[in-house]
Amino acid sequence: MKSETDAPVKATRVSMDIVQLLRELDGATTMEVANQLGLPRSTAYDHLRTLEKLELVVNDDGMYKVGTKFLEFGGYARKKKKIFEIGKPELQELAEDTGENANLMIEEHGRGVFLFTAEGENAVELDTHHGYRVHLQTTALGKAMMAHMDEDHVREILERHGMPAITDNTVTDEEKLFKQFNEIREQGYAVDFEERVRRMRCIAAPILDDSDRARGAVSISGPKTRMLGQRFEDEIPQKVIRAANVIEVNMNYA
Structure with missing residues (x-):
């Protein structure tokens, strides 16, 4: 590294x-x-x-x-991100609809940056405040974006930042990670099985440009006891994919 x-x-x-x-x-x-x-x-x-x-x-x-002066810098940087302005109402709707945590992430300098988070009525308190940075491969959001990056760029990120194990479920094997990328592209979303936060699951969909390159990702995360069965396998993925698609259209054509 x-x-x-x-x-x-x-x-x-x-x-x-x-x-x-x-x-x-x-x-x-x-x-x-x-x-x-x-x-x-x-x-x-x-x-x-x-x-x-x-x-x-x-x-x-x-x-x-x-x-608190850093809030001024962070607020300015976020305000200048078009994806934040467009994504914010979709995230708020997602959180209200599911009752869980809704998240918007971008990649910057090889890290995942939480640009905006919204909390539904049943959301649990997490450390993902605005501006919080994480290793991309530890989250569904990060994996959703990496699956739509150039392979060389992904390898550069992994070489620079490594693949640390945050929990016992974190993906730390490069071959396994790239195999997941194929599944993510095929099904349209990524899954996080307690890979950054224990007892929390997450489903994320990438926000793509016209060249199918990731500009960000949106997700829903919640306790594994609520992220099960039909809700986890179908309902939440569809809601996340829909939100990402709306943001994509507004980003690319508005």
Whole structure:
């Protein structure tokens, strides 16, 4: 797997590593940042103070946390995505119709990015907030998109990010993954059997352009006790495929 620390400007890389660490730890002191990232305490302090001055992090009595200014950047980036504006009402309808979690994902830099999520009346609380990034092969959404990418591009993504096991059911074998791609293209949707979140199942359909390349994917996820039988094998897939198709038409021809 290729290193992700080969950014041309080291200082920028360090600052972003610090922001990522603050997110993962839900806040950290200067010493904790220095120890976790192997930095001199003075270097960690200088970066944290700079980030604070730029209003990107906040200092709560020595505990640094990610600031809400990132919401401004994220909100702007999402607003500029046509797929978000078109997909949002379809996701809301899907969530209301099924009572479950409805999700919209795009691929960026080889990761799956949750662009929008909507919750039905029976939806469970998940970690898939807007902007959350995951390994593509761990979700039905990601697999639905990968099935419609160039094979070389998929292999580049796998080489760069690997195929980590998030649960016991995560697909970690490349040959098995590519075999699933054939099934996804044939049936029109992808399935996730507790591959990223235990006891949760998901069905996703790709959003394609005129060349059958994935622009994103839409899904319904819910507890495995509710994602069974006819509902899981027919009703949910049809609803997801329909929503993806509506988004496709509006994306390509509106």
